[in-house]
Every structure is written in C-alpha cells, then in structure tokens.
C-alpha cells in the first residue's frame with residue numbers, strides 16, 4: 001500500500017472511475033461528495049487535483065518516460081498519476097514523493113519542463129501540454145502559431161471563478177458587501193459590467209446572496225455574449241439554445257423585467273434547471289418551450305418572426321471551456337469529424353433562424369470554442385446563404401474602448417482566449433437582417449466580413 005495523503009488517495013480512486021465510467025467528472029464528484037462528508041476546502045482540493053490529473057494526462061505520461069520502471073505505472077496508475085501531477089506542478093517535493101514511491105526517478109520528473117522545451121516539433125509540444133489528440137494539436141498550431149504552446153497550457157490549467165451579479169435583485173455594490181459579510185472576497189473584473197472574480201474562500205452556495213438569487217456562477221465571456229444581445233426596451237428576445245439558462249438569466253437582467261424573453265432548447269432536463277434558476281433569480285418575463293431539433297411549431301415560428309433579437313448559443317466542441325470539463329478530451333475530441341458534424345448543426349441552426357428574422361432584427365451567434373471552423377467559417381457560410389444579412393460590429397454595440405479588450409482592431413467580433421483573457425474562450429458575432437430598402441452602401445448597412453482567423 002502506498003502512503004498517500006487522504007485527498008491524493010481519493011483522487012487516485014476517482015481517476016480510475018473517471019476514465020472508465022460513462023458519467024462526467026462533474027457527476028462523479030457530485031455523487032462522491034453526496035456520499036462522503038467533506039469540508040468545502042477538501043472538496044475544492046479534490047476537484048482541483050482530479051481536474052489537473054485529467055488535464056495533464058499526456059504531460060504525466062511523457063514525464064514518466066524513462067523515469068519509471070516498465071510496468072509500475074500500469075499497476076499503480078491512479079496513485080502514480082496523482083503524485084506525478086503534483087511533482088510537475090511543484091506542490092510536492094521530490095524527496096516526499098520518493099518517500100511514498102521509491103522506484104520512480106522523481107528528479108527526472110521534476111526536470112520534465114526543460115526536456116519539453118527541447119522538443120522541436122510544435123505539434124508534439126502542444127499534444128503534451130494540452131493532452132490533445134494530434135488532429136487538435138495541428139489545428140491549434142495552425143490557428144495560433146507561436147502562441148500555440150500558451151493556448152495548450154492555458155486550456156489544461158485552472159479556470160477563474162467568476163460570478164455575475166443579478167442586477168434584477170441588487171446592485172453590484174450590494175452584492176459585494178453581502179458576500180464580504182459572509183467572508184467571501186471578490187473583485188470587479190474589467191470586461192463585463194456585472195462580473196466579479198471570486199478570490200476565496202469557496203463556500204459560495206452557502207452565502208445569503210446566493211440563496212436570495214443575487215448572483216450566478218458565470219464565466220465573464222459568457223456574460224459578455226449576453227451583453228451583446230443588447231435587447232431594445234420592451235423588445236422580444238429569443239434564446240434559441242438556452243440550455244440551463246446561463247445566458248438567458250443574464251439577458252433577463254439586462255431587460256430589467258420589461259419586454260418578453262423566450263427560452264428554447266431540445267433538452268427537457270436543461271430547461272427544467274433553467275426554470276428553477278429563473279425562479280430563484282426573480283425573472284418574471286420568461287417563457288420556456290421545449291422544441292424539436294428539426295421542426296419548429298407554428299408558435300415558435302411566429303416568435304422568431306417577431307423577435308428583435310435571437311441568440312443562437314450553438315452546440316459546439318466546448319474547447320474554450322475545456323478547463324471546466326477536462327474529461328471532454330475523451331468525449332468530444334476523440335474524433336476530428338465531430339467538428340464537422342457540429343459545424344453542420346451550427347450553420348443549419350443559424351441559416352434557419354436568419355431566414356425567419358424580420359428586417360432590422362438581429363441574430364447573435366455564439367460558441368465557447370476557439371476553433372475558426374466553428375466560428376468565423378460558420379458566420380461566413382451563414383452570410384453567404386443570406387445576402388440580406390450584415391455584420392454589426394461588437395464595437396458598435398458595446399463601444400470601441402470596451403470592445404478593444406475582447407476584439408481585434410476592427411472591433412468586428414467578440415473573441416476571447418484563455419491564454420490572453422481572464423475567462424474562457426468564446427466567440428460571438430452579431431448579424432442583422434437588412435430591410436429591403438437598405439442596400440449594402442447605405443448608412444444602415446454594415447460590413448459582411450468577420451475577420452481572417
């Protein structure tokens with residue numbers, strides 16, 4: 001038996017389950033914490049460590065090459081992985097690791113970074129840094145060039161903990177004060193208007209503010225996407241892929257209880273979760289419909305035709321939020337063809353929505369991925385299919401100064417990257433249906449370019 005710390009032993013056991021069970025890591029952890037009573041601090045440590053071990057799979061394998069006798073890794077897989085991950089991250093001394101497991105050359109493991117830096121092949125480095133399959137490493141190197149190592153490292157790292165203050169219930173200042181009374185330290189972030197980064201400790205869900213619907217956990221880029229919807233006063237907004245409602249609730253706050261918000265999704269369980277969250281958040285102008293993927297009812301058709309804004313937060317590979325779901329590596333990225341399958345759905349959803357839009361209405365297309373095939377290429381295809389669509393620059397909607405923080409110099413689309421921004425990797429473009437009188441060279445018309453990526 002190895003003399004593992006209690007948290008390391010738990011992670012070693014959970015690692016085995018996570019790599020063999022069909023349940024997601026989030027589900028596994030939830031079930032484990034229901035069964036075994038642990039302090040929030042211990043839960044946080046276990047979750048972080050398990051995420052690190054899963055996200056560092058290739059790095060751990062490569063670090064153990066020539067550092068462990070053949071056979072030992074296989075026989076003690078979970079435990080060896082946990083110890084290796086901690087040594088690689090610098091939070092377990094090699095002497096301590098040696099005391100627990102003597103047959104591994106821990107000095108060699110600890111020096112792995114210098115061996116990694118000597119690998120000339122950028123594909124191999126990205127494969128290891130991100131624990132990515134080769135096809136994904138290739139796409140990342142193609143897209144990011146010299147920044148590919150930083151992208152892969154960031155996608156295998158820790159995600160920031162960010163909340164959105166629910167301005168339907170309180171001001172940002174009131175929420176900060178309430179959290180501070182409960183001992184939670186937060187700080188304002190720089191991009192989204194009601195976003196706070198949680199610095200610690202982590203018992204967020206026990207706070208008075210959470211129990212009274214004053215905030216939601218939400219990545220800052222996801223909040224920015226909702227801000228891009230910019231509902232007109234008293235307007236009709238449709239969230240066509242609402243899921244459990246992260247963005248729906250943020251849009252509801254922006255609407256301030258006026259107008260009508262409609263949430264659609266194909267998943268009954270996610271919509272159920274959305275209803276529950278909306279109630280807690282005090283949202284009253286929301287209607288929720290479960291829809292079929294390929295056939296909309298007359299009621300849904302009529303809503304789309306009357307909508308001022310339709311958000312299509314499309315199903316995507318989720319690469320930009322991989323840090324929150326490290327086991328997605330096995331699910332979504334097992335097969336390169338998945339990206340093409342998703343792209344087909346994304347184009348289909350957008351072109352169908354766009355064809356229903358009334359003049360001057362807007363379609364906001366969003367994903368949480370950094371792959372151009374799911375982002376710029378989709379928008380290009382949607383624009384090509386409908387000559388009455390223009391791109392509205394995000395700088396026009398949110399102002400040039402703000403947009404410069406999450407857009408390129410032209411301010412055309414929203415793009416965030418975990419290695420550059422303190423949030424997940426998101427993309428969003430806003431398309432507007434031109435009125436038949438407005439031609440491409442009138443003031444009303446915008447460009448039809450979405451940038452080079």
Ligand SMILES: C[S@@+](CC[C@H](N)C(=O)[O-])C[C@H]1O[C@@H](n2cnc3c(N)ncnc32)[C@H](O)[C@@H]1O
Pocket residue numbers: 222240241242243244245246247248264265266267270291292293294313314315316349
């Ligand atoms: C990226 S998730 C949405 C996340 C959600 N908007 C949020 O902010 O929390 C994509 C959602 O699209 C839904 N979906 C998949 N195919 C769909 C379709 N054809 N029509 C509508 N929703 C669909 C999925 O069930 C999933 O909830």
